[in-house]
Amino acid sequence: MTNPNTNLTRTTDDVVIVGGGLAGLFCALKLAPRPVTVISAAPLGQGASTAWAQGGIAAAVAEGDSAEAHAADTVAVGAGLVDQRVALGLAREAGLRIHDLLHYGVPFDRDLAGKLAVGREAAHSARRIVHVRGDMAGMAIMTALIEAVRRTSSIRAIEGYAAEALLTEEGAVTGLQLRRVGDATAGPVTIASRAMGGISVDWRGRSSIAGLWAGGEVSCTGAHGANRLASNSLLEAVVYAARIAEDIAGHAIATPARPSPKPISQPNRPMPALSETRLRAMMTSHVGVIRDGDHLAEAVRAFADTERKSGHVALRNMATTALLVAASAWARRESRGAHYRTDCPVEKPALAQRTMTTLAAAREIAASLATDAAPRTPQQIIA
Numbered sequence: 001m002t003n004p005n006t007n008l009t010r011t012t013d014d015v016v017i018v019g020g021g022l023a024g025l026f027c028a029l030k031l032a033p034r035p036v037t038v039i040s041a042a043p044l045g046q047g048a049s050t051a052w053a054q055g056g057i058a059a060a061v062a063e064g065d066s067a068e069a070h071a072a073d074t075v076a077v078g079a080g081l082v083d084q085r086v087a088l089g090l091a092r093e094a095g096l097r098i099h100d101l102l103h104y105g106v107p108f109d110r111d112l113a114g115k116l117a118v119g120r121e122a123a124h125s126a127r128r129i130v131h132v133r134g135d136m137a138g139m140a141i142m143t144a145l146i147e148a149v150r151r152t153s154s155i156r157a158i159e160g161y162a163a164e165a166l167l168t169e170e171g172a173v174t175g176l177q178l179r180r181v182g183d184a185t186a187g188p189v190t191i192a193s194r195a196m197g198g199i200s201v202d203w204r205g206r207s208s209i210a211g212l213w214a215g216g217e218v219s220c221t222g223a224h225g226a227n228r229l230a231s232n233s234l235l236e237a238v239v240y241a242a243r244i245a246e247d248i249a250g251h252a253i254a255t256p257a258r259p260s261p262k263p264i265s266q267p268n269r270p271m272p273a274l275s276e277t278r279l280r281a282m283m284t285s286h287v288g289v290i291r292d293g294d295h296l297a298e299a300v301r302a303f304a305d306t307e308r309k310s311g312h313v314a315l316r317n318m319a320t321t322a323l324l325v326a327a328s329a330w331a332r333r334e335s336r337g338a339h340y341r342t343d344c345p346v347e348k349p350a351l352a353q354r355t356m357t358t359l360a361a362a363r364e365i366a367a368s369l370a371t372d373a374a375p376r377t378p379q380q381i382i383a
């Protein structure tokens, strides 16, 4: 485990959680006493966007407020793309998850009567944001959860290792390829925070791959639509982490007949720092909140090129994620919610639906943009 370039290959019956932020740690705690291994690219407490959250968590816990009102605000902000059932489910479970966090030791602010103190933020129609010491919610939550995790003997944390590849057999996850983070890869491997999309999951957090659940920032549940309502992200992370733990608890996970960790086929050459820097800069300049078709197309071509040519697995994973985001943004020719296209400044009622894509479709868009004078139509994105 000390050689920075050594792949970690082990067999385990544990539930393996990738990510030591709010979603990962909350899920691990909810699964106790079932044995869990948490893989975190950075030491717990570092490199997680949870620690930066300064607002708080939205929960309709005040008198006179309701889950229905919370859900209605969520739907209104999402500009036609929020799944109403998901928003209502999130709002209804918020109180329970706040109590879980209190149980794990999060010191939410209280009023003089001892009730949870709630503030009002952004487009919330009521005071429903719970905080910790004003703007310290994220840091306080992480501190409390890390302490709870360290106290829980069923949870093993492997810190400083990044997951780089999922091993699958017949459409089901059988393993995970890890690599020590340190020399070559600086900082967390996540490419973006507060993306509105992600890995598509159902109400239990199940992805389309058997044995793979996703929750928190990496997932797309339908709760956020085209814009996030303030303080709903931490809420989404805990609600889905709890649902995933419950689903896993009732789920017989088949151990592969011959557990066979496979090495990554290509050697992991040192990451060209400039390429990562350029990729991050391009995400900001070409795929930021204000974008246009030409710059998105340029980004799609560049990310596809990096994805194809890079010999570094982590950089290739970043390029893959960036390609999916840029190709989806290129295909949606309108402005909606938090996304503004200067070449298509108007919201189009016909596009008021959630869209999903696949890597194959994104690569096809990239190929057409590289060769065609007439670019592909948005229909390539699967609605």
Ligand SMILES: Cc1cc2nc3c(=O)[nH]c(=O)nc-3n(C[C@H](O)[C@H](O)[C@H](O)COP(=O)(O)OP(=O)(O)OC[C@H]3O[C@@H](n4cnc5c(N)ncnc54)[C@H](O)[C@@H]3O)c2cc1C
Pocket: 018, 019, 020, 021, 022, 023, 024, 039, 040, 041, 042, 046, 047, 048, 049, 050, 051, 052, 053, 054, 055, 056, 057, 058, 138, 161, 162, 163, 164, 188, 189, 190, 193, 194, 215, 216, 217, 218, 230, 231, 232, 233, 234, 235, 237
């Ligand atoms: C500045 C800022 C302020 C915010 N404020 C608020 C707020 O006030 N209210 C709100 O509701 N939301 C807020 N958000 C959003 C919220 O913080 C996130 O949605 C939430 O923390 C996501 O939790 P998570 O566990 O999914 O991800 P994270 O907390 O980011 O955790 C991800 C974990 O995965 C690890 N990791 C990443 N890649 C790999 C890999 N390949 N292998 C192994 N480990 C890996 C990281 O090291 C990290 O431990 C804010 C976000 C930011 C950036």
